Amino acid sequence: EILARWIKNGARYQPGKDARVVSIRIEPVSMVLPASSTATKEPLGSSLKVIAKLSTGAEDDVTKFTRFESLDPSTAEVDDAGMVRAKLSGDTAVLAHYAGQVGFTTVLVPNAPNPSVHAPKETPRDIADKLLVERMAKLNIVPSGVCDDFTFLRRVYLDVIGQLPTPDEIRAFQADKSPDKRAKMIDKLLEHPLHAATWAGRMCDMTGADDRFLGDGVYQFHDWFRNKLEANWPWDKIAYGVMCATAADDREPQQILMDQKRDIEEKKKLKELQMKDKNAKLPNADGKKPWQVGYGTRNTLDFFHSNLIHRQERGLIDSKKVALRVATTFLGVRLECAQCHKHPNDRWSQADFFGFSMVFAHTYLNGVDPKLKAAKVNLNGVHVQTTPAETLIDPETQQPLKARILGGADIEVKDDIDPRKELWKWMVSKENPYFARAIVNRIWAFYLGRGFIEPADSQAAANPPSHPEVLDELTRDFIEHKFDLRHLHRRILNTLAYQRDWRTNATNAKDERNFSHRLLRRLNAEQAVDAIAHVTGTPVKFAKRFGTPREGIKAAELALSRMGGDDAYVLQIFGRPLRVQNCDCERSGAASLSQTLYLFNDEKLLAKIHDPKGRLQGMVDKIGDDRKLIEELYLWALTRYPTEAEVERTMKHVRQAASRLEAYQDVMWSLLNRHDFVVNH
Numbered sequence: 001e002i003l004a005r006w007i008k009n010g011a012r013y014q015p016g017k018d019a020r021v022v023s024i025r026i027e028p029v030s031m032v033l034p035a036s037s038t039a040t041k042e043p044l045g046s047s048l049k050v051i052a053k054l055s056t057g058a059e060d061d062v063t064k065f066t067r068f069e070s071l072d073p074s075t076a077e078v079d080d081a082g083m084v085r086a087k088l089s090g091d092t093a094v095l096a097h098y099a100g101q102v103g104f105t106t107v108l109v110p111n112a113p114n115p116s117v118h119a120p121k122e123t124p125r126d127i128a129d130k131l132l133v134e135r136m137a138k139l140n141i142v143p144s145g146v147c148d149d150f151t152f153l154r155r156v157y158l159d160v161i162g163q164l165p166t167p168d169e170i171r172a173f174q175a176d177k178s179p180d181k182r183a184k185m186i187d188k189l190l191e192h193p194l195h196a197a198t199w200a201g202r203m204c205d206m207t208g209a210d211d212r213f214l215g216d217g218v219y220q221f222h223d224w225f226r227n228k229l230e231a232n233w234p235w236d237k238i239a240y241g242v243m244c245a246t247a248a249d250d251r252e253p254q255q256i257l258m259d260q261k262r263d264i265e266e267k268k269k270l271k272e273l274q275m276k277d278k279n280a281k282l283p284n285a286d287g288k289k290p291w292q293v294g295y296g297t298r299n300t301l302d303f304f305h306s307n308l309i310h311r312q313e314r315g316l317i318d319s320k321k322v323a324l325r326v327a328t329t330f331l332g333v334r335l336e337c338a339q340c341h342k343h344p345n346d347r348w349s350q351a352d353f354f355g356f357s358m359v360f361a362h363t364y365l366n367g368v369d370p371k372l373k374a375a376k377v378n379l380n381g382v383h384v385q386t387t388p389a390e391t392l393i394d395p396e397t398q399q400p401l402k403a404r405i406l407g408g409a410d411i412e413v414k415d416d417i418d419p420r421k422e423l424w425k426w427m428v429s430k431e432n433p434y435f436a437r438a439i440v441n442r443i444w445a446f447y448l449g450r451g452f453i454e455p456a457d458s459q460a461a462a463n464p465p466s467h468p469e470v471l472d473e474l475t476r477d478f479i480e481h482k483f484d485l486r487h488l489h490r491r492i493l494n495t496l497a498y499q500r501d502w503r504t505n506a507t508n509a510k511d512e513r514n515f516s517h518r519l520l521r522r523l524n525a526e527q528a529v530d531a532i533a534h535v536t537g538t539p540v541k542f543a544k545r546f547g548t549p550r551e552g553i554k555a556a557e558l559a560l561s562r563m564g565g566d567d568a569y570v571l572q573i574f575g576r577p578l579r580v581q582n583c584d585c586e587r588s589g590a591a592s593l594s595q596t597l598y599l600f601n602d603e604k605l606l607a608k609i610h611d612p613k614g615r616l617q618g619m620v621d622k623i624g625d626d627r628k629l630i631e632e633l634y635l636w637a638l639t640r641y642p643t644e645a646e647v648e649r650t651m652k653h654v655r656q657a658a659s660r661l662e663a664y665q666d667v668m669w670s671l672l673n674r675h676d677f678v679v680n681h
Contacts, residue, residue, distance in 0.1 A: 006043045006518065014481070019054040019055050019056045019058070020055045020074075020099075021052045021053070021054060021055075021098065021099035021101055022053055022054065022055050023052075023053045023064070023101055023102075023103075024050055024051065024052045024053070024066075024096060024098050024099075024101045024102070024103040025050070025053075025103050026048055026049070026050055026094070026104065026105040027049045027050075027051065027105075028046065028048075028105060028331070029044070029105055029106070030105055030106040030107070030108070031084065031105065031106075031107055031108070032108045032109075032110065032138055033076065033084070033107065033108070033109050034110065034618050039132065046070065047081060047082045047083045047084070047094065047107060048063065048078070048082035048083075048084065049063050049082070050062050050063045050066045050082070050096045050098060050618050051062065052098060052099065052101070053467075056318060056588050062098050062099075063081075063082055064081075065098060066082065066096045066098045066616075067080075067095055067096070067097040067098070068080065068082055068094060068095065068098065069094070069095040069096075069097065070084075070092060070093075070094050070095075070107075071092050071093045071094070071095065071268050072088070072090065072092035072651070073208070074087055074088050074090075075087055075088055075090040075091065075092040075107065075109055076092055076107040076109060078094045078096065082096075084107055085223035086109045088109065089109045089110060089111045089112075089139070089140075090109055090139075091106065091107065091108045091135075091139060091466070091513060091514070092106075092111065093105065093106055093107070093464045093466075094107055095187075095462055095464075097462075099340075100342070100343070100347060101347070101460050101461070102346070102347075102461035103461075104464040105284070106464075106468075108138050108139055109139075109476075110138060110139045110140040111139060111140040111141060111507055112140065113140050114140070114142070114506050114507050116506070117142045117505045117506050117507050118142070119142050119245060120142075120144070120145035120146070121145075122145070122146065122496060124496055126491070126494070126495050126496070127473050127496060128470050128473055128474055128491075128497065129495050129496045130474065130494055131469050131470045132467065132470060132496075132514065132515055133466065133496075133498055135467060135514060136508075136514055136516055139514065140507060141507050141508050141511055141514060141516050142505055142507045142508060142516075143500060143508060143516040143517065144253075144500045144501040144502070144503060144504060144505065144508060144517040144518070145500070145501055146496060146499045146500060146501065147499060147500065147501040147502070147518065148501075148642040149173060149174060150170070150174075150193045150639055150641075151501070151502075151639075151640075151681060152164055152182060152499055153169075153170060153173050153185070153491075153639060154638075154639035154640075154680075154681075155671060155680060155681065156182075156185060156186060156189060157520075157639075158523070158527055158531075158680050159446070159447055159493075159680070160186070160189040160190060160192070160195050160198070160489075160493070161189055161192045161194035161195050161198060161556065162194060162197075162198045162526055162530055162554070162556035162557065163527075163530055163531075163554070164193060164530075164531050164534045164535075164557070164636075164637075165639060166636075167632055167635035167636060168431060168619075170635050170639055171635075173185065173635050175188075182499070183494055186490060186493045186494060187490065190486055190489055190490060190493075193230065193289075194554065194557070195229075196226050196229035196230040197226055197554075197556050197557040198289075198508070198526075199225070199229050199555050200222050200223075200225035200226035200229055200559075201526065201557075201558060201559070202220050202446075202554070203221075203223070204218065204222050204225065204559060204561075204579070205224040205577050205579055205584075205587065206328070206329045206584070207221065207242065207325065207329055208290065208307060208309050208310075208325055208579050209221035209222065209306055209307070209559070209561065209579055209580065210307075210309055210561050210578070210579040210580065211309055211545075211546040211547040211559075211560045211561050211562055212533070212546050212561075212562065213308035213309045213540065213584040214303070214307060214308070214492050214547070215546055215547050216304060216547045216548055217547075218547055218559050218560055218561065219239070219290070219293045219295075219547070219550075219559050220296075220301070220303045221301065221303055221304070221559065222291070222559030222561075223290060223291035223294070223295055223296030224241075224290040224291075224295060224296050224298060224303075225238075225301075226296065227291045227292060227296035227297060228241065229485070230291070230292075232485065232486045233485075234434075234482055234483040234484055234485070235436075235439055235478075235483040235485055236424075236427075236428040236482075236483045237483075239424060239427065239428065239435070240300075240328075240421075240424050241299060241300045241301055241426075242300075242301050242304050242330075243304075243326060243330070243420050243423070243424055244300065244418060244420045244421050244424055245300035245301050245302040245303075245304055245305060245382060246300060246369070246381070246382050246383050246384065247302055247369075247379050247380070247381025247382050247383060248369060248372060248379060248383065249299050249300050249302070250299050250300060253372060253375035253376075253377045253379070256372070256377050256379055257377060260379075266282060269282060270282050278571075283398060288524065289456065290550070292297055297548065298504075301575055302381060302382040304380045305317060305322065305360075305363055305365065306381070306382055309321070310322050310325070311365065314387045315340070315365065315366065316364075316365065316390060317360060317361070317364070317365050317389060319357040319358065319359075319360040319361040319389075319392070320339065320353075320354075320357045320389060320392075322357075322360040322363070322633050323335065323353065323356050323359070323360055324336060325582055326360075327356070327406070328457055328582050328583065330427060330435060330438065330439075331406070331427065331434040331438055331459070332434060332437065332438025332439075332441060332442065332453070332456070332457050332458065332459040333346075333348075333406070333438075333458075333459050333460070334457070334460070334583075335352075335353050335356070335432075335457050335495040336582075338350055338352060338353035339353055343460075344461035344462075344678065345460050345463065346460040346462065347407060347461055348394075348406075348407065349532065350394075350395045351394045351395065351396065351401065352404070352406060352407050354392040354393070354394065354395075354401050355392075355394075355401045355402065355403065355404030355405060355406075355410070356405075356406045356423075357392055358388060358391075358392055358401050358402060358404060358419075359388055359403040359404070359411065359419045359422075359423050360420065360564075361388040361390050361391070361392065361403070362384050362385060362386070362387075362388050362403065362413055362418075362419055363382065363383075363384055363389070363420070364382070364383055364384070364385055364389055364390070365382055366381070366382070367380060367383070368380055368381035369385075370385065370386075370671040371662055374457075384418045384419075384420070385411050385414050386414055386415060386417075388403075388413075403419040403422075405423060405426045406423075407436050408426065410649055411423070428599055430482070434639045436478050436479050436483065437459065437471060438457070438459060438476045439478075439485075439488075440471065440475050440478050440488060441453050441455070441456055441459075441465075441471060442456050442457065442584075443485075443488055443492060444471075444474070444492055447489075447493065447498055448492075448497060448498060448515055448519070449518075449519035450512070450519065450520050452465040452466050452467050452468070452470060452471040453465045453466075453471070454466075455583075455584060455585060457583065457584040458585055465515075466513050467504060467514075474488070474491070474492075477491065482591065497515040497652045500515070500516070500517050500518050501517060501518060501661050502517060502518035502519075502520055502681045503517070504516075504517050518600075518681060520547050520679050520680075520681050521589060521680045522574075522589055522590075522591055522595075522678060522679055522680070523574065523678055523679070523680055524574065524575070524576075524587070524589065524680075525555070525570070525571045525572075525574035525575055525576035525587075525621055526554075526555040526556050526558065526571070526576065527555075527556075527680065528570055528574045528678070529555035529567045529570050529571060530554050530555045530556055531677070532570070532605065532608065532672065533554070533555075533608075534636065535615070535636050535637045535668065535671070535672060535677075536609055536611065536612075536614050536615055536616070536668070537614045537615025537616070537618070538608045538611050538613075538614045538615075538632070539552075540553070540554060540555055540563070540567050541565045541566040541567050542558070542560075542563045542565040542567060542568060543563060543564035543565035543568070544563070544564060545562050545563050545564045546560070546562055546563075547559075547560045547562075547563070549563050549565070555567065555571070558571075561577070561578050561579040562578060566604045570596075572599065573592060573594040573595050573598060574595060575587055575588030575589060575590065595678070599672055599673050599678065600673060605672070606669070609665050609668050609669055609672075610665060615636070616661075616665060616668055617661070618662055619632060619633070619664075620660060620661050620664055626650075626654055627647060627651070627652050629664065630642055630646075630647055630650050630651070630667070631647075633664070633667060633668060633671060634646070634671070637668070637671040637672065637674075637677055638671065638674065638676055638677060650667055654667075
């Protein structure tokens, strides 16, 4: 009847005048279906209602025109009319699709109560913990208690700086009886130089620092991020430094001329030194680290734009590749589908994607900024012009697109207007629904093993958060603290959720969504290399491939995505990304047969254990008491003391071995092959 009336009236379509749907919502916003009702086939709970909001401000009930979808039909099913039926206990989201818009409601199906499992004696102080515990209570899930000090120390060292603690550090933490010693340890590790190094590596993964295209230039990426993270630059300022980078680096012409003069003088000095010694370098009078001088001190990262991975064949910037990278890195939004068609699980159209890409089409990789040229400054490199280097066409209208906020208004590009800066202003506004949430979710996922949104870099209308109220609270606090990354890390690390034990009970053994216990994770690639070096007392070994590894570094400090050397194979089999894909999923956390075989019988690993300059030889020579030596090995490898049974079993093996050294080589090998060594628990 509706269609017949529309056709009779001329089937008119007036996109500028007709009301359009701008959003939808589902009522109720959440529902709990009692566990006792899971056995019945009768409809459970109230049916869903979908309300559409129109561009005119009016609202309309569109339930009967809506397509419903359960993200986990094994937990809850939904029929075409919006009636939800519980299946197995758990929690999921039910989606509503209408007119290109997506809404969701949360469905909880509790476990049957288990009176034999008692809740830990704890008082959640963080609102995030309170909200998580409330959700668990609705599901009849009893969380695991807080882990012991040894487990916490090993976990927080690995997660924050990528290293294992030494026996002296373990003993000092054990001896500290202050009630806030965990909070103090978290603060100490967040100030550690390797914390900035660890996250500089993650930022290089996210921004595509592939040394096939950059060679040693990848160090510009890593040094810049490490410098900024060490100084605790806020996340919005880091985003500006990447997105809005230019060769001028936000300097005035006079400052550029002074810097150019200084650079010429330094190059002249270096040339004179290298005439005497070809490997000579300029002295670093202040004793600063490589990331504390030179490129790392710049305000902006122009290498992000000039990276060959973002170039077209003609030497122009590929604005679409940059747009994809910026969307994933800073908005946690994947736009790959919108390159070819309307995104099936989100609001993004081709016009949205191409308009967003046009923001970066005004970026030129070579030549001199006309404004600098007018000021008689000759500085070749990344700059912005009012005329785009390429023009993208709206697939529907076949008209050229202007630079556009993602899903929003056009940007009028004219003199003194950098469209990237206009985009950045929109991104960092308090009302932006993506920017702050994306990094909050990513960091939570890094520490807890999964994000509120999974995959952690995929915010989409059809991929709602498991705990929207917790994500909202953490995001609000992050923005309130002016995008302070260290504050965000500190808050998450101090939560009960982060510090829970990995051991489960009858109610939470199968739970992987509600942070009721620690999710076990295999050591990541850099952690595995450094942990083996830590236990064996041998240096990591990397060699040149596309770029040259710096000497004397740990795997946690690696800038390169590809290298040779003995430990490059370990990075490969433990899933370190090559920075080819625009996706966090490129880093693999999966266990594999190659990892097992490496730890079991790889000749290079055995050489580390048997190295006469390694840790074991010195320990065997210096520590004559077998019990003390066994304790020391357990502390180095497992961050705990051995049990009495483990001591007795080990001492029996030592007594039966051909030599004391060979016996302890076996012991070290066995510790490296233990589940509690290779797993971050």
